[in-house]
């Protein structure tokens with residue numbers, strides 16, 4: 001890895017950069033650590049200053065999402081949606097590796113000269129470092145999840161200084177909101193053609209908290225190398241020897257439900273499905289089937305179509321499955337969600353947890369009667385929107401107007417929840 005492409009940097013953590021932020025919210029997206037232009041300009045594009053979606057959505061799509069369309073309100077604007085997996089999965093990727101293949105193909109076809117993304121911190125399966133990947137090996141090394149706040153945008157500095165004209169950025173919603181605003185607001189990146197692939201993202205954590213959290217989820221944190229919250233109401237943790245440890249959500253210790261363990265930024269996040277990406281690639285709306293690695297694709301723009309076309313022949317493609325309806329399922333949880341967002345000092349027990357065997361029975365039952373496919377995605381989006389609305393309402397009431405996109409209030413009304 002050469003020094004011009006592998007960035008070794010000191011990126012400010014939300015805690016360190018707290019003083020710069022007018023509201024204390026920061027997801028360490030990396031833009032403010034760039035030195036090629038003043039940090040004060042980067043901050044002006046911060047999504048915590050400008051709010052989620054709204055004008056940015058209008059600028060990209062020519063309109064905001066329809067408040068009369070329940071699906072568009074949840075999933076954002078799309079040209080196409082389906083589930084798929086690569087016929088030959090990419091080893092070491094998070095699912096089948098659709099994102100990595102798209103990035104490799106975009107580079108091979110000379111659609112882009114570099115990829116702004118992350119690689120694993122050497123020797124650490126879960127931590128990230130930003131990279132401007134400029135050859136196939138470096139792009140291949142970006143695969144896999146890093147479930148911690150990550151300064152993806154930092155590598156735009158190298159792309160800018162090196163005069164790259166066509167760049168692919170792979171990021172979470174906070175990265176793509178800030179990037180799109182910055183590219184429009186300031187001249188620095190205006191000549192750069194930027195293509196974007198988005199990941200859905202929720203419940204991310206600060207890296208300082210990660211070891212504490214992993215110790216409470218897994219019986220063998222030292223050997224864990226993959227983790228995901230799954231549609232079967234369990235966390236799947238893969239270990240170095242290939243064993244998959246499955247922990248029902250219900251059997252996690254109570255202390256992991258404390259909202260204070262998550263960054264304020266992620267608890268104030270209102271774009272789970274990355275609606276400003278050219279294409280979003282996740283798994284949450286795909287059915288979980290044995291021996292399969294089905295992913296969920298939301299093509300949002302013509303650029304997204306172009307990216308998808310690059311790997312179309314490599315995909316096994318399936319229609320979405322599942323029933324849309326999940327109202328009663330969400331409704332049953334709203335009272336508990338709202339209560340848990342109140343900022344009162346509450347004691348969270350480190351020992352209180354439902355035994356694993358009982359947790360598996362509950363998860364199994366919900367797997368049978370609960371929402372599946374797009375119904376599960378609907379449930380997960382609504383759950384998090386409700387949770388985050390009350391988090392902001394109780395803990396940052398002065399930001400409620402600015403941060404919360406208008407469709408969130410319409411969804412709350414569907415559940416007869418107080419605004």
Ligand SMILES: Cc1cc2nc3c(=O)[nH]c(=O)nc-3n(C[C@H](O)[C@H](O)[C@H](O)COP(=O)(O)OP(=O)(O)OC[C@H]3O[C@@H](n4cnc5c(N)ncnc54)[C@H](O)[C@@H]3O)c2cc1C
Pocket residue numbers: 090092093094095096097098099100101117118119142143144145146147148149150152170171172199200201202203204205228281282283284285295
């Ligand atoms: C904290 C977190 C929560 C997520 N929650 C969900 C969810 O609830 N539902 C869902 O459908 N999907 C979620 N995802 C996305 C999902 O885990 C996969 O990344 C996605 O489905 C792509 O799979 P793939 O096999 O194509 O990825 P790969 O081909 O392995 O590529 C993954 C790409 O994402 C990049 N990446 C990894 N971590 C981060 C990060 N922290 N920030 C920015 N970029 C990153 C990698 O560098 C790589 O370029 C989440 C991801 C993260 C990081």
Ligand code: SF4
Pocket residue numbers: 017021025026027028029030031032033042043045046047048178
């Ligand atoms: S989220 Fe990004 S743009 Fe916003 S303050 Fe943090 S580093 Fe700066």
Ligand code: SF4
Pocket residue numbers: 027149172173174175201202203204265266267269270271
């Ligand atoms: S949850 Fe939201 S704010 Fe946090 S890293 Fe993901 S997209 Fe960014």
